[in-house]
Amino acid sequence: MLYLFYRLLSHFGPQFWWPAKTPFEVMVGAILTQNTAWSNVEKAVKHLEEAEALDPKVISSLDVFQLERLIRPSGFFRVKAARLKALVVYIMKEFKGDVETMGLKPGWELRRDLLSLHGVGEETADSILLYALGKPFFVVDAYTKRILKRCGLIRGSESYGDIQRLFMDTLPGDVELFKEYHALLVELGKGYCRARDPQCGTCPVKVEVE
Ligand code: SF4
Numbered sequence: 001m002l003y004l005f006y007r008l009l010s011h012f013g014p015q016f017w018w019p020a021k022t023p024f025e026v027m028v029g030a031i032l033t034q035n036t037a038w039s040n041v042e043k044a045v046k047h048l049e050e051a052e053a054l055d056p057k058v059i060s061s062l063d064v065f066q067l068e069r070l071i072r073p074s075g076f077f078r079v080k081a082a083r084l085k086a087l088v089v090y091i092m093k094e095f096k097g098d099v100e101t102m103g104l105k106p107g108w109e110l111r112r113d114l115l116s117l118h119g120v121g122e123e124t125a126d127s128i129l130l131y132a133l134g135k136p137f138f139v140v141d142a143y144t145k146r147i148l149k150r151c152g153l154i155r156g157s158e159s160y161g162d163i164q165r166l167f168m169d170t171l172p173g174d175v176e177l178f179k180e181y182h183a184l185l186v187e188l189g190k191g192y193c194r195a196r197d198p199q200c201g202t203c204p205v206k207v208e209v210e
Contacts, residue, residue: 001170004205005177008184011204015183018131020045023099025054026132030124031083032074043073056088056097083119090117099132107135122160130182136175138167139182143189150193151205 020026025045032041047070048054053062062070067081074080088097090113095101102110107129114125122140129135140163149156154163171177192203200206 001167001181005171005181005184007204008188009180012184012187014180015187017179017183018127020131022054023103023132024056027087027099027128028054028084030127030132031087031119032071032080034076034080034083034119034124036075040074044071044077047071047073056091056099059084060088060092060097079119083117086118087120090114103133103135107133107137110135111137122164126164130175130178134175136168136173136178138164138171138178140164140167141182141186143193144182144185146195147185147189147193147205150198 018026018029020029028048029041029045032044045054048059051058051070053059053067053070059067064081064085067084068077071077071080071084091097091099091102094105094113105113110133111125111129114120114128115122120128126137126139129137130139140160145154145156145163148154148163148166154166158166167178167181171181188203188205192199192205
């Protein structure tokens, strides 16, 4: 899988993901980005920043209606407020609200904990682990699946874990590599391997669509 990474890197250049000032902001973004465009997440994060609420202790002290109002631009704000609350309850209970202490816990244990939280699926959990906490878990999303299927690298019926293992079993367990690779696949999916009308003729991967 490294050849694809280098091909994408030479075409798009480094992406320097995730765009956030703190690890906790990454966690918030990972929850708010579910089912919405990133521009909406940015508006919600800005509201939280202006309210000085980008902190687990502050979010845990807000009532749910205040939190809903702040994150409203991200869409599905009631569901997402409940998910954010569940995350901060976990961080407060297990780590006294300290994200640095959270990062000291082994990755697989954190992954198990995160997946047990309300509304946190594998993609969200791995985004938090990789981009907020620097744990080497490859993030698989809809772009990844579409690209690999169209390029003939998977059948399309594989589970999240099957696809993740394809990367994690063949690549060095390098956090920076995983961060860049996922970001580059998103760029490829947005710019060339679109759901409709893939741009194979000019795509840096240049693989025939079946
Ligand atoms: S060559 Fe076509 S199918 Fe393959 S990644 Fe590029 S756009 Fe997608």
